[in-house]
Amino acid sequence: MRSPTFRAAALAGLLAVLISSLPAASADVAPGVDKDAVAQAIEKGVAFLKENQGKNGSWSYNRGGFGGNVRIGGVEQKGAMDFASPMDMGVTALAGLALLEAEVKPDDPSIQKAADYLRKGADELVWTHSLGAAVLFFDRLNGSRDTDLIKTMAARLVAGQNKDGGWGYSCPKLPEGEVRKLNHASESLYLQGLAKLTKQALTQQANGGVGGFGGFGGVGGVSMTEQSCSEFAIQALWVARRHQVPVAYTMTTYEKMCRSNQNPDGSFPYSTRNGGFGISHTTPCMTGAGLLGLLTCHGSANEVALLKYAKSKAGTPQPAPGKGLRDLAKDPAVIKGFAALEKMMAEDGKAKDPKQKPPAGGIAFGGFGVANQWEANGSFVYMALWSVERVAVAFDKQKIGKIDWYEWGAKKLLKWQDKDGYWASGMQTPNLDTAFALLFLRRAQPVPDLYLTLKGVLPPPREPSSSSSSSPSTEK
Numbered sequence: 001m002r003s004p005t006f007r008a009a010a011l012a013g014l015l016a017v018l019i020s021s022l023p024a025a026s027a028d029v030a031p032g033v034d035k036d037a038v039a040q041a042i043e044k045g046v047a048f049l050k051e052n053q054g055k056n057g058s059w060s061y062n063r064g065g066f067g068g069n070v071r072i073g074g075v076e077q078k079g080a081m082d083f084a085s086p087m088d089m090g091v092t093a094l095a096g097l098a099l100l101e102a103e104v105k106p107d108d109p110s111i112q113k114a115a116d117y118l119r120k121g122a123d124e125l126v127w128t129h130s131l132g133a134a135v136l137f138f139d140r141l142n143g144s145r146d147t148d149l150i151k152t153m154a155a156r157l158v159a160g161q162n163k164d165g166g167w168g169y170s171c172p173k174l175p176e177g178e179v180r181k182l183n184h185a186s187e188s189l190y191l192q193g194l195a196k197l198t199k200q201a202l203t204q205q206a207n208g209g210v211g212g213f214g215g216f217g218g219v220g221g222v223s224m225t226e227q228s229c230s231e232f233a234i235q236a237l238w239v240a241r242r243h244q245v246p247v248a249y250t251m252t253t254y255e256k257m258c259r260s261n262q263n264p265d266g267s268f269p270y271s272t273r274n275g276g277f278g279i280s281h282t283t284p285c286m287t288g289a290g291l292l293g294l295l296t297c298h299g300s301a302n303e304v305a306l307l308k309y310a311k312s313k314a315g316t317p318q319p320a321p322g323k324g325l326r327d328l329a330k331d332p333a334v335i336k337g338f339a340a341l342e343k344m345m346a347e348d349g350k351a352k353d354p355k356q357k358p359p360a361g362g363i364a365f366g367g368f369g370v371a372n373q374w375e376a377n378g379s380f381v382y383m384a385l386w387s388v389e390r391v392a393v394a395f396d397k398q399k400i401g402k403i404d405w406y407e408w409g410a411k412k413l414l415k416w417q418d419k420d421g422y423w424a425s426g427m428q429t430p431n432l433d434t435a436f437a438l439l440f441l442r443r444a445q446p447v448p449d450l451y452l453t454l455k456g457v458l459p460p461p462r463e464p465s466s467s468s469s470s471s472p473s474t475e476k
Contacts, residue, residue, distance in 0.1 A: 053113065086130055122134070174201055225272045262336070
């Protein structure tokens, strides 16, 4: 019989072979895309972000009247309201992450100023999107220095998960000192301690309406679930698990929500059935978010199986796809999700009959979008492109259906970039949109080592400040 030590060594050997074969995130550009043009676009985007960073280290959200001020071409654009603080934190984290992925050095002043700004504001941060983005940034920057901060933000996210398994816009404000006392070695004890902290936070934060719409639910709370909130939370928790934050139960609960609320056509809704907007409301962002959530939960389940095998007694069968490991190729939800995303992408550029309902990728309510979500003025087009990129990289896909996703998206970004180096959607958020565009062009993977676990390999510990690109850029 082979010993656990032997099996661990075998896994390590396989891991070394896999890692040695993985190209860097931006090693290749799709055949139909000018490599030099992509490099120049990235360079101009980086320059824009550096130029537009505030003196305090932040990048403003500037949602066309609902955010702080931003400079474009040297001219400051004024917003009508100062709704900047919690959203600026998220934009700052994403901009910092984009710069790091664009090979800006961690000790660059722009990165260090962003980190200082986020650290100073972390005590009051409860906005779900911003919490998730900040975890991704700090893990990518220097996970070891900011481990306590990452654990605190992750605890707020775990505590903010709703009863249905998803997240709303806000989470409870839990003190770092109290989070540090939690038992991170036992998930059951961790959740018990977290429930007590959350109850205290609920008492202190009257009515639960903290930092944004919808409030928070606490551990098993009742705020409205929104898919983009959930995707930021689940990405951050995937990263936080490498900082000794137990997340298996949280991931399992989230996966049940994803599966139970997937639309019949494979797309994912803005909110859950009980969220108030109806199960049919969907966008490419929401479908990409749901798909990424499923892939992350598959990765989490695989890691649990691999760890159990590595620690087991001699004679335990090695897990394999369909036998201990998840077989993604046979998961109907994943298959239908990719089909829905391909359909949304295929709707791009098609003529629209004004009497017809929006296509699968369109927005069905309010003034937040256009019939074709892939137009330059689409409200969330850059976030949608980022959703496509993350899913494709995590799943190691060169094509989504018949569409070469990178060539398709990169051509748009090269065409849409302003002469001053930024990208901006109809939401007038150039700092945020530029960050999303750079992350797409760099094939960034903000959830490191997910690719390996999906392939059935235990990921190694990642050294602080190392590249987060542990997945290949194309599928040969």
